[in-house]
Amino acid sequence: MYQSDITQFLNQLKQQKPALEDEQRQGRALLWDKQPIDLEERAEQQESRVEQTPYVYYQNF
Numbered sequence: 335m336y337q338s339d340i341t342q343f344l345n346q347l348k349q350q351k352p353a354l355e356d357e358q359r360q361g362r363a364l365l366w367d368k369q370p371i372d373l374e375e376r377a378e379q380q381e382s383r384v385e386q387t388p389y390v391y392y393q394n395f
């Protein structure tokens with residue numbers, strides 16, 4: 335059965351580093367998987383937000 339060079343490389347890499355997939359999952363969980371949003375807390379944050387002035391670099395007018 336034919337396997338491309340990429341598939342062969344990935345198979346060899348997985349054999350050399352069996353924990354690679356677990357490390358990838360941990361990295362993904364660290365950077366991308368987020369906790370569910372608390373809607374009450376989010377509403378509080380939006381209510382307490384101070385609006386920005388139209389021209390942020392000059393505040394004295």
